[in-house]
Amino acid sequence: MAIVLGPNRYGKAENRLVRVTRDGDRHVLTDLNVSVALSGDLAATHLTGDNAGVLPTDTMKNTVYAFAREHGVTTPEEFGLLLGRHFVSTQPQVAHARIRLESFGWERIGPHSFRRAGDFVRTATVDVAASGEVQVVSGISDLTLMNTTDSEFHGFPRDRYTTLSEATDRILATVVNASWRHTSDISAFEEVKNSLVNAFVTTYSYSLQQTLYAMGKRVLADHDGVAEIRLALPNKHHYLVDLSPFDLENPGEVFIAGDRPYGLIEGTVTRDDAPPALVEWYL
Numbered sequence: 001m002a003i004v005l006g007p008n009r010y011g012k013a014e015n016r017l018v019r020v021t022r023d024g025d026r027h028v029l030t031d032l033n034v035s036v037a038l039s040g041d042l043a044a045t046h047l048t049g050d051n052a053g054v055l056p057t058d059t060m061k062n063t064v065y066a067f068a069r070e071h072g073v074t075t076p077e078e079f080g081l082l083l084g085r086h087f088v089s090t091q092p093q094v095a096h097a098r099i100r101l102e103s104f105g106w107e108r109i110g111p112h113s114f115r116r117a118g119d120f121v122r123t124a125t126v127d128v129a130a131s132g133e134v135q136v137v138s139g140i141s142d143l144t145l146m147n148t149t150d151s152e153f154h155g156f157p158r159d160r161y162t163t164l165s166e167a168t169d170r171i172l173a174t175v176v177n178a179s180w181r182h183t184s185d186i187s188a189f190e191e192v193k194n195s196l197v198n199a200f201v202t203t204y205s206y207s208l209q210q211t212l213y214a215m216g217k218r219v220l221a222d223h224d225g226v227a228e229i230r231l232a233l234p235n236k237h238h239y240l241v242d243l244s245p246f247d248l249e250n251p252g253e254v255f256i257a258g259d260r261p262y263g264l265i266e267g268t269v270t271r272d273d274a275p276p277a278l279v280e281w282y283l
């Protein structure tokens with residue numbers, strides 16, 4: 001038996017970067033959380049402590065902030081590509097760079113005043129190989145949506161542990177976590193988000209699984225530049241309160257918003273002719 005070093009990578013995680021772009025009195029704000037992970041010929045430091053190929057994670061942090069000044073920050077996807085290409089092209093031992101970005105929205109409330117827009121986070125995972133190949137995955141998390149009707153759930157199998165009633169009119173609520181792999185059009189975030197939201201709103205649902213597929217399918221139908229989308233949708237259950245002890249009817253008006261446990265519906269929607277992914281990614 002031999003003991004060997006398996007896959008490994010290293011980098012500086014969660015570099016919080018706020019960039020103010022000044023145009024006279026009117027400022028533009030970008031707010032990112034940037035994580036860098038490099039991999040390649042890095043066995044020596046693990047096996048012997050020889051750091052000749054180990055660009056310090058401290059340097060990666062500095063590069064993030066210096067690039068924000070030197071190149072500006074347009075979209076998370078573009079900024080990720082810029083950083084990834086820099087690391088693979090300047091460090092010969094680095095075969096692959098993964099840049100993971102979260103972008104927090106700020107709503108303008110004045111020329112240089114902003115209110116944190118807390119209802120979702122935009123994400124990007126950018127992979128750059130030394131060969132020049134890239135993979136850009138954009139995403140969204142924490143986008144909470146609710147339909148107060150047009151949702152049913154029935155026809156499911158029952159066993160001795162089943163207590164759930166068949167529902168012909170229920171609340172359907174979820175927190176959208178999705179990521180989609182681009183073949184082009186890497187800055188179409190707003191348009192993809194609109195497709196997801198529109199599909200949620202307009203799909204008469206017989207299960208959250210059906211809604212998940214409808215949302216993914218709508219994104220692929222609307223956007224030629226998206227090859228594949230992955231979704232993880234928690235089913236945020238809302239329980240109708242029994243008000244009969246108080247001689248009150250409750251015709252679908254008063255609910256307890258459940259916290260946990262929650263159903264978790266996950267799935268991928270893809271084109272059958274999608275080019276293969278360069279590397280695996282997770283939501």
Ligand SMILES: O=c1[nH]c(=O)c2[nH]c(=O)[nH]c2[nH]1
Binds near residue numbers: 153164206263
């Ligand atoms: O849309 C749903 N899908 C399920 O798989 C499920 N299971 C459950 O208990 N309620 C629901 N709702």
